[in-house]
Amino acid sequence: MKNEYDVLVVGGGPGGALAAWTAARLGLSVCLIEKRPAIGAPVRCAEGIGKELLKSFIEPDPRWVSADIKRARIVAPDGTTIALDENKAGAEVGYVLDRKVFDRELVWQASKAGSDVFVKTRAVAPIMEGRHVRGAVVECCGKRQDVRAKVTIAADGVEAKFARWCGIDTTIPLTEMMSCIQYLVTDIDIDPNSNDFYLGNDVAPQGYLWVFAKGERSANIGIGIPASKNKPDMRARDYLDRFMRENFPNGKIIECIFGGDPVSRPLPCTVADGLMIVGDAARVVDPITGGGIGNAMITGRLAAEVAAKAIAQGDTSKEALMPYDAGWRQAKMGKTLERNYKVKEYFITLSDEKMNTLAQSIEGINFSEITVMALLTEIIKRNPKMLLELKGLTHALI
Amino acid sequence: MLQIHREICGYCGACVSVCPEGALELVDAYLTVESDICRCCGICTKACPLGALEVTDEE
Ligand SMILES: Cc1cc2nc3c(=O)[nH]c(=O)nc-3n(C[C@H](O)[C@H](O)[C@H](O)COP(=O)(O)OP(=O)(O)OC[C@H]3O[C@@H](n4cnc5c(N)ncnc54)[C@H](O)[C@@H]3O)c2cc1C
Ligand code: SF4
Ligand code: SF4
Numbered sequence: 001m002k003n004e005y006d007v008l009v010v011g012g013g014p015g016g017a018l019a020a021w022t023a024a025r026l027g028l029s030v031c032l033i034e035k036r037p038a039i040g041a042p043v044r045c046a047e048g049i050g051k052e053l054l055k056s057f058i059e060p061d062p063r064w065v066s067a068d069i070k071r072a073r074i075v076a077p078d079g080t081t082i083a084l085d086e087n088k089a090g091a092e093v094g095y096v097l098d099r100k101v102f103d104r105e106l107v108w109q110a111s112k113a114g115s116d117v118f119v120k121t122r123a124v125a126p127i128m129e130g131r132h133v134r135g136a137v138v139e140c141c142g143k144r145q146d147v148r149a150k151v152t153i154a155a156d157g158v159e160a161k162f163a164r165w166c167g168i169d170t171t172i173p174l175t176e177m178m179s180c181i182q183y184l185v186t187d188i189d190i191d192p193n194s195n196d197f198y199l200g201n202d203v204a205p206q207g208y209l210w211v212f213a214k215g216e217r218s219a220n221i222g223i224g225i226p227a228s229k230n231k232p233d234m235r236a237r238d239y240l241d242r243f244m245r246e247n248f249p250n251g252k253i254i255e256c257i258f259g260g261d262p263v264s265r266p267l268p269c270t271v272a273d274g275l276m277i278v279g280d281a282a283r284v285v286d287p288i289t290g291g292g293i294g295n296a297m298i299t300g301r302l303a304a305e306v307a308a309k310a311i312a313q314g315d316t317s318k319e320a321l322m323p324y325d326a327g328w329r330q331a332k333m334g335k336t337l338e339r340n341y342k343v344k345e346y347f348i349t350l351s352d353e354k355m356n357t358l359a360q361s362i363e364g365i366n367f368s369e370i371t372v373m374a375l376l377t378e379i380i381k382r383n384p385k386m387l388l389e390l391k392g393l394t395h396a397l398i
Numbered sequence: 399m400l401q402i403h404r405e406i407c408g409y410c411g412a413c414v415s416v417c418p419e420g421a422l423e424l425v426d427a428y429l430t431v432e433s434d435i436c437r438c439c440g441i442c443t444k445a446c447p448l449g450a451l452e453v454t455d456e457e
Contacts, residue, residue: 036427044410122425159414161423172415179412179447227416227445236447258447260412 001118001140001147005031006311007304008135008149009115010123010162012039014293015279016155017106018057018300023153024113026308031147032107032115033138035122040103044259045293046182046212046220047097048195053294054095057301058109064101067213069093070193076359077200077352093195096212096220097293106297126152126166126275132317133166133274150316151307153276155300158260160281166272170281174228176264178207178290179236182222184214184255188248192216198243199355205229206348209243221248224261224290226348263287265341270328271321276303284328284337287344298333299324361386399456400431400438406450413442413451 007023009016012034020032047066054060070086072093086093111117123136127146135148154162160170190213198209207225214220223240230236244251262283270277278284279296286292306324310316328334350358361383362375379386400421407429414422414429421436422429429450443451 035424157411159411159424161414161420164420170415171418171420174416174441174444177412177416177445179445181447227412230444230447230449232449235449237449256408258408258410258412260410260415260445262415 001031001116001121001138001145002029003146004148005029005116005135006150007031007153007307008147008151009033009153009155010136011155011157011279011281012036012107012117012119013103013155013157013279013296014106015157015281015296015300016153017103017110018297019153019155019276019278019304020115020117021106021110021113022301022304023307024110024115026304028304028308028311030110030115031149032110032117033121033123033136033147034107034117034119037120039107039117039119040100042257043099043103044180044257045099046210046222047099047214048094048210048212048289048291049097049293050094057297058106060095061105064098064105065095066098066215067096067192069096069195069213071191071195073194073196074359075196075198076356077202078356078359080356080359080363082359082362082365096195096214098214099293123156123162126162128166131167131273133272136162149274150311151274151276151321153278153300153303153307154281155278155296157280158262160277160283163267163272163275163277163281166275168267168269168272168277170267170283172260172262172264172283175226176262177227178224178261178263179227179230180222180224180259180261180290181236181240182220182257182259183240183244183251183253184218184257185221185244185248185251186218186254188217188219188251190217190219200352202352203243204239209240221251222257226263227260261285261290261292263290263344266329266334266337270299270325271318273318274316276307276321276324278303284333286337287341288347295333295337298331299328302327358386399433399454400436400442401452401454401456402429402431403450403452404428406448407446408448408450410447412447413445416445417442 006028009032121140278299310320
């Protein structure tokens with residue numbers, strides 16, 4: 001490992017990989033460090049991603065696409081099911097990835113583009129000159145060394161310790177940290193082309209439970225509930241185990257993962273002098289779905305592009321890096337995050353009865369597209385009385 | 399003090415970012431607590447999907 005790079009990327013998830021890949025492609029010297037011994041493992045994800053979003057970064061490859069999803073089903077507390085079908089809706093649903101392989105592929109691409117990659121190497125402190133971040137002290141197999149960089153990209157995921165060490169408050173309130181657990185279950189009867197979402201205070205209070213197909217007879221079955229909803233005798237794990245007993249009693253659990261998914265608003269500012277924050281560390285997870293792979297890649301790529309310009313101009317101050325922060329906020333991603341945060345805030349106030357009524361009003365509709373707005377328009381068209389119910393939501397959206 | 403039940407912990411990090419003091423960290427796939435920063439508020443115990451954290455009376 002050299003002692004000096006243009007860009008140091010902390011974290012080898014999709015955000016860090018895209019940052020390193022892009023920066024290397026732009027001709028910068030790049031170092032990516034990952035504290036775990038292997039990229040992509042253990043995976044902390046249900047592995048769902050939109051097709052078009054994925055394709056804007058990399059061509060899908062059967063080596064890391066586990067399932068091509070044609071349908072999404074949302075199951076209300078009373079069992080009413082809203083089916084969103086790719087064929088009928090004309091809008092893509094998504095893929096379920098094999099992230100162990102996918103994350104490795106992204107880092108492999110970064111490496112092929114020229115980035116140095118080090119696993120089992122973690123940042124333990126930033127190198128600061130006044131308020132300017134100049135790289136990190138890294139530790140590899142017990143050995144510490146300074147790695148100086150013109151720009152450091154914090155892509156360390158939900159933990160977000162690096163930015164915190166640099167003086168940025170990355171604390172997540174308990175109500176906005178989704179406490180998640182997931183089993184990879186085999187030998188079960190599922191629709192191999194469907195991703196199913198179960199709602200309701202009994203199933204997953206203020207969150208949802210998912211069954212994402214991973215092939216013919218296996219699925220990622222998991223749950224996320226706000227950490228504040230965990231009770232000593234009823235934690236995320238207890239909800240999931242109960243669902244498994246009731247729905248897949250004979251399924252074989254071959255993997256078990258846990259994790260935190262931040263569904264807060266993004267950090268108020270994602271840059272500082274010499275520092276850029278991307279992906280989960282920047283809290284750019286979709287507040288409704290908890291999906292963050294795509295947004296991590298979007299922010300990773302944009303951060304590297306802005307870093308390259310700033311480095312070329314010899315100015316890596318907060319001001320020079322600001323186009324990154326402004327860029328993603330003004331783009332579709334930033335606007336969607338803001339809107340979906342408000343939608344989430346509305347949905348967590350709904351009782352099971354109201355959720356059932358909502359689902360009943362839209363059951364059986366053929367949507368022309370699968371978006372929140374399309375759903376709302378249809379609900380109001382079919383059931384104008386719902387307009388009053390949805391006042392809070394429409395207000396949030398306009 | 400904050401007790402980490404290592405036999406339960408899945409080393410996922412969900413607790414790390416809810417700690418207002420920044421006292422928790424995942425080091426080499428182990429959850430560690432900086433006892434001189436931790437003020438035993440118990441916030442992190444709520445975030446764990448498995449119940450691996452506990453604030454006990456022990457000093
Ligand atoms: C249970 C669960 C289900 C999910 N399901 C989905 C889904 O279906 N679809 C979706 O889009 N998103 C999903 N997400 C969210 C998704 O996993 C994340 O948004 C995504 O991985 C974020 O990518 P990232 O690169 O920002 O962070 P990560 O993928 O978390 O990568 C961060 C990396 O940084 C490393 N690191 C941390 N600290 C250091 C350090 N000090 N030094 C070096 N390395 C460090 C970590 O080891 C890690 O590898 C889910 C999350 C959870 C918990
Ligand atoms: S008890 Fe409070 S201060 Fe201590 S680690 Fe947990 S959240 Fe942090
Ligand atoms: S949330 Fe629980 S399982 Fe995850 S690291 Fe913290 S104590 Fe361990």
